Amino acid sequence: MAPKIETTRHPIAIEIEGLDKWFGGFHVLRGIDFTVKRGERIVICGPSGSGKSTLIRCINRLETFERGRIIVDGIELNDDMQHIDEIRREVGMVFQQFNLFPHLTVLENCTLAPVWVRKLPRREADSIAMHYLERVRIPEQAHKFPGQLSGGQQQRVAIARALCMNPRIMLFDEPTSALDPEMVKEVLDTMVQLARDGMTMLVVSHEMGFAREVADRVVFMDSGQIIEAAPPEAFFATPQHERTRAFLAQVLR
Amino acid sequence: MRKGRFVRRELSPALPPPVAASGPLRWLRTRLFAGPVSTVLTLASLLVLWLIVPPLVTFLVIDAVWSGEGREACLAETAGRPVGACWPFIAAKLGQLIYGFYPAGERWRVDLVFATAFALLVPLLVPPAPFKRLNAALFFVAFPLAAYVLLVGGWFGLAVVETRAWGGLLVTLVVAVTGIVASLPLGILLALGRRSDLPAVRWLSVAFIEFWRGVPLITVLFFATYMLPLFLPGSWSIDNLLRALIGVAVFAAAYMAEVVRGGLQGVPQAQYEGATALGLRPWQTMALVVLPQALKLVIPGIVNTFIGLFKDTTLVMIVAIFDLLGQLRAAFADPSWASPSTLYTGFAFTGLIYFAFCFGMSRYAHFIERRLKAGR
Secondary structure, X not given: OOOOXXXXXXXXXXXXXXXXXXXXXXXXXXXXXXXXXXXXEEEEEOOOOOOHHHHHHHHOOOOOOOEEEEEEOOEEOOOOHHHHHHHHHHEEEEOOOOOOOOOOOXXXXXXXXXXXXXXXXXXXXXXXXXXXXXXXXXHHHOOOOHHHOOHHHHHHHXXXXXXXXXXXXXXXXXXXXXXXXXXXXHHHHHHXXXXXXXXXXXXXXXXXXXXXXXXXXXXEEEOXXXXXXXXXXHHHHOOOOHHHHHHHHHHOO | OOOOOOOOOOOOOOOOOOOOOOOHHHHHHHHHOOOHHHHHHHHHHHHHHHHHHHHHHHHHHHOOEOOOOOXXXXXXXXXXXXXXXXXXXHHHHHHHHHHEOOOHHHHHHHHHHHHHHHHHHHHHHOOOOOOHHHHHHHHHHHHHHHHHHHHHOOOOXXXXXXXXXXXXXXXXXXXXXXXXXXXXXXXXHHHHHHOOOOHHHHHHHHHHHHHHHHOOHHHHHHHHHXXXXXXXXXXXXXXXXXXXXXHHHHHHHHHHXXXXXXXXXXXXXXXXXXXXXXXXXXXXXXXXXXXXXHHHHOHHHHHHHHHHHHHHHHHHHHHOOOEHHHHHHHHHOOHHHOOOOHHHHHHHHHHHHHHHHHHHHHHHHHHHHHHHHOOO
């Protein structure tokens, strides 16, 4: 069986200090200070172009940054390839467009990294993959190709694929934005289950129902900055900043 | 029912589609004579076929001479009828066309190489055949060494046969197979080099690709054969055939690099990100995720390059290497077979051989493409 999610190692999962990032001349992240405790579930929302995806993509170095520090599980994220490798092994990511490998079966998608990065024997990788495919409730699709599955099923495979690396932290970059409405729930249900199991999660999403249900904190970003962060009850009931209020008025009609 | 509202009481069952009229007549009407344009095109195609096929069959089969000992058999005066293809000419020259001037007593070595290649290649190309890895290792590593020893000789008591004596189909296949096998990996490396983040690697790759694509193959072969020795110290001598082999392989690799680059550009950035986020190293991402998809995208272009390469091998004739076509032309010079139809017979025969190889590659690639598409 797959090992349980480890929750004891470092009390702070992610620490971000004074993070600045530019795309060319465009200041996309402006002085972000943010700490995520182990086991915390954070939902990040905000208008498009606010920098929320860029922020979580910095955490596993899909994007570089110009100024500031990110410390993941006590490991400083810098140009040291060893640190980057270690952090990527700790951090799983789920993308808006799933990013499954279309030339590999569902099972092969899930075992590729365990075999090549963790150097697990194929049989062990297979049994771990089947364990997580059962957890996202699609073990019967293991030998199909991603293109044969529905969007919701593909996204659940993507979640299982990330979990197969046994990460301590999961990043979700708008996981339900590319899905047909009737498939959103099956993906959110999987994420709720993951949250209940104690996974540290950073979720960029506009699913306010999900935020209310599982988030410990909701973060609102705009113009590359954190405008407001609060527990969901407070965030939705008494938003303080006018931009937050304007945004909520748009999404909670 | 209240105004403005509709509620279905019973769901309609799914019905089978209406039976369409079928049969040969309907097929003719919808596919060949669907309208005036279609009818004109059909008739024009029939006319073209009528102009080409009957004369071809008449020449190759009906009027053909099938046996005889010399040019007399293929002359209309002696045969007393119109004469088509002169097949005895091909029969008499077959050895030369296949082996060139490879000594007759040693030709079993060439046969053995052909047979081994065939025996290893067929299971490699048939997807369900087992032991693919062993098979590939044998074909790509063990076979070239064995073929080299067998064809060149000098070991195990085999007499040395200089490459000058090689010729015919043997040379065509040696040049083509070496070119094909060498150009794909070399082309992939060049394509990756062209996309490298390291400027030196990128510039070298670009320079290499653009140089070899910019000069005609004939120039390359000419230069390698006649000019290179002038620049090399007198004691250095590289075998003439080997020089042509390298020239062809490098030339094809430059084209292949651009084909592969097209495939690499077709793989979305998201695939790199998905693999990177899982912790795969850049080379693992490339080898396990990006390249398999990129190569699949450009199978038609790869095969196109292979086919072009196969036919370009005829250009080695320019540097006094007698491939299939070269041996054919040498055979034409034999006065004992000089007849009006000798030339046509010879070109028809070699044309069919080239066509068989190229068409075979094309069909196989088509089969693989469809197979890769199935299930996706």
